[in-house]
Amino acid sequence: xxxxxxxxxxxxxxxxxxxxxxxxxxxxxxxxxxxxxxxxxxxxxxxxxxxxxxxxxxxxxxxxxxxxxxxxxxxxxxxxxxxxxxxxxxxxxxxxxxxxxxxxxxxxxxxxxxxxxx
Amino acid sequence: xxxxxxxxxxxxxxxxxxxxxxxxxxxxxxxxxxxxxxxxxxxxxxxxxxxxxxxxxxxxxxxxxxxxxxxxxxxxxxxxxxxxxxxxxxxxxxxxxxxxxxxxxxxxxxxxxxxxxxxxxxxxxxxxxxxxxxxxxxxxxxxxxxxxxxxxxxxxxxxxxxxxxxxxxxxxxxxxxxxxxxxxxxxxxxxxxxxxxxxxxxxxxxxxxxxxxxxxxxxxxxxxxxxxxxxxxxxxxxxxxxxxxxxxxxxxxxxxxxxxxxxxxxxxxxxxxxxxxxxxxxxxxxxxxxxxxxxxxxxxxxxxxxxxxxxxxxxxxxxxxxxxxxxxxxxxxxxxxxxxxxxxxxxxxxxxxxxxxxxxxxxxxxxxxxxxxxxxxxxxxxxxxxxxxxxxxxxxxxxxxxxxxxxxxxxxxxxxxxxxxxxxxxxxxxxxxxxxxxxxxxxxxxxxxxxxxxxxxxxxxxxxxxxxxxxxxxxxxxxxxxxxxxxxxxxxxxxxxxxxxxxxxxxxxxxxxxxxxxx
Numbered sequence: 006x007x008x009x010x011x012x013x014x015x016x017x018x019x020x021x022x023x024x025x026x027x028x029x030x031x032x033x034x035x036x037x038x039x040x041x042x043x044x045x046x047x048x049x050x051x052x053x054x055x056x057x058x059x060x061x062x063x064x065x066x067x068x069x070x071x072x073x074x075x076x077x078x079x080x081x082x083x084x085x086x087x088x089x090x091x092x093x094x095x096x097x098x099x100x101x102x103x104x105x106x107x108x109x110x111x112x113x114x115x116x117x118x119x120x121x122x123x
Numbered sequence: 124x125x126x127x128x129x130x131x132x133x134x135x136x137x138x139x140x141x142x143x144x145x146x147x148x149x150x151x152x153x154x155x156x157x158x159x160x161x162x163x164x165x166x167x168x169x170x171x172x173x174x175x176x177x178x179x180x181x182x183x184x185x186x187x188x189x190x191x192x193x194x195x196x197x198x199x200x201x202x203x204x205x206x207x208x209x210x211x212x213x214x215x216x217x218x219x220x221x222x223x224x225x226x227x228x229x230x231x232x233x234x235x236x237x238x239x240x241x242x243x244x245x246x247x248x249x250x251x252x253x254x255x256x257x258x259x260x261x262x263x264x265x266x267x268x269x270x271x272x273x274x275x276x277x278x279x280x281x282x283x284x285x286x287x288x289x290x291x292x293x294x295x296x297x298x299x300x301x302x303x304x305x306x307x308x309x310x311x312x313x314x315x316x317x318x319x320x321x322x323x324x325x326x327x328x329x330x331x332x333x334x335x336x337x338x339x340x341x342x343x344x345x346x347x348x349x350x351x352x353x354x355x356x357x358x359x360x361x362x363x364x365x366x367x368x369x370x371x372x373x374x375x376x377x378x379x380x381x382x383x384x385x386x387x388x389x390x391x392x393x394x395x396x397x398x399x400x401x402x403x404x405x406x407x408x409x410x411x412x413x414x415x416x417x418x419x420x421x422x423x424x425x426x427x428x429x430x431x432x433x434x435x436x437x438x439x440x441x442x443x444x445x446x447x448x449x450x451x452x453x454x455x456x457x458x459x460x461x462x463x464x465x466x467x468x469x470x471x472x473x474x475x476x477x478x479x480x481x482x483x484x485x486x487x488x489x490x491x492x493x494x495x496x497x498x499x500x501x502x503x504x505x506x507x508x509x510x511x512x513x514x515x516x517x518x519x520x521x522x523x524x525x526x527x528x529x530x531x532x533x534x535x536x537x538x539x540x541x542x543x544x545x546x547x548x549x550x551x552x553x554x555x556x557x558x559x560x561x562x563x564x565x566x567x568x569x570x571x572x573x574x575x576x577x578x579x580x581x582x583x584x585x586x587x588x589x590x591x592x593x594x595x596x597x598x599x600x601x602x603x604x605x606x607x608x609x610x611x612x613x614x615x616x617x618x619x620x621x622x623x624x625x626x627x628x629x630x631x632x633x634x635x636x637x638x639x640x641x642x
Binding site: 052082085086089095096097098099100101119120122 | 148149150151152153184185
């Protein structure tokens, strides 16, 4: 495991912790299919949330939110379709969110963004 | 959850009913508009979303499908922002006491700004008329469109300033009644009063010296809505005369005003008021075909429709391309233009008074009193050839405008001013109004054949001399009828019951223009 992967995994763990604290129950992590990967799938109030986690160690190369572009969103959408159909619930209420984490030396900031698609 | 409201789309001058249907369901969040939307309609998704959030409501994180039905008609413009926003809020159960009675009897139209304010749209009169015709009770429109919409009777026009206010109105009938624009309000009676004089022109007939015959012709043309051509050397005052004809015409009647505003509001946003003064359009001779006749990718009314109930003045007529001149044949005769396209056709009215100004030849001094013409006979022939015969046949009056003599130009006596002439013209219009009451026509130039024959029957003098005139001047059938129509107008100006010989003689004087028998 290289340091980039480590950053990602640490970020996802932090995000999962944050979501649990705010009332989400985690349905799955790192859901992989042929279309790509969804970092966290969580349930809150009868809505399935597909959550993309983005972690950066510094904002020197841009905010984490800037790296989620149109193509990434399309990937997430397709993965979500895959998840919903393979779990037999295509008509469930669905939301797409993102957790943006900046891990700097002395402090970590976590930002939760709702409804990133549209 | 399903929800439905009524809205309108423009098809030519008329509006058609569009029902905005919405379905909100679970599934991947998306917001789709179907029913042949164009770019502006599709972009309304972003405006609607922002407006809903900024008005303090929640935008549902669900699968939203909007259908604009009938789905095979192309939808263009920003009309559907407001109905879509209301439908989304209503379908996601965010209006607790929604009054379905109001919703089912209403039409909605409006562009949304991102903060939820409602902005004016075009074509509001056509839509209000349609809304009335399909027996809707209320019509919710943007506040700044109110003056135009008010002129449509028998429908409650509700003016809306922002999304929040309108959502209160659809649930509370009392709040709705507060915002109804009553037909008895002061602003409205002002706005529809056609007798108020609008002397907004900065030109006046008294500025014209001499040219008595041309002035007389202008007055006759204005009185009966006859087409008119001025021929003369440069600087004689052709354009000057033409520009002043609109100043002697009475302002539009209430009905005419609605018709004209309807056309103008299609072209761009006339958010504020009704148009009350007669249109005067003076297109340059480089005007495109679509610009003159109407048309374009999304068909819009052209200059001939914009001069509806007013004057279309074609200055330097000989410079207009031949094809444009020929295009005028049918509109001048039919008083409406149908623009046919692949999947639809658009009907625009164009009942205008055509005024043409042209030189008699390329150098401009053919038949001039003092200056010598430098054109060869061949050149003059070619020049007149370009002025299409069929179009010329449709011109009721031809007038030579000669250059002024020194005693005219230095004379101190001013001619009659526009206001005096205008009172005479409007008296003449009143006579015609009584004659044509309850028929489709308004002026002598539009009179039907039946009526024309009855005029000839009534007057023995005319009956006697007409055949001789017909043969002497080689008149066409149309020319003959237009001759009678012009004489009728001249008789009306003298308030005579029947056409007399002198009226006919004056009319034929305008019909026959010398220029070596060129036309």
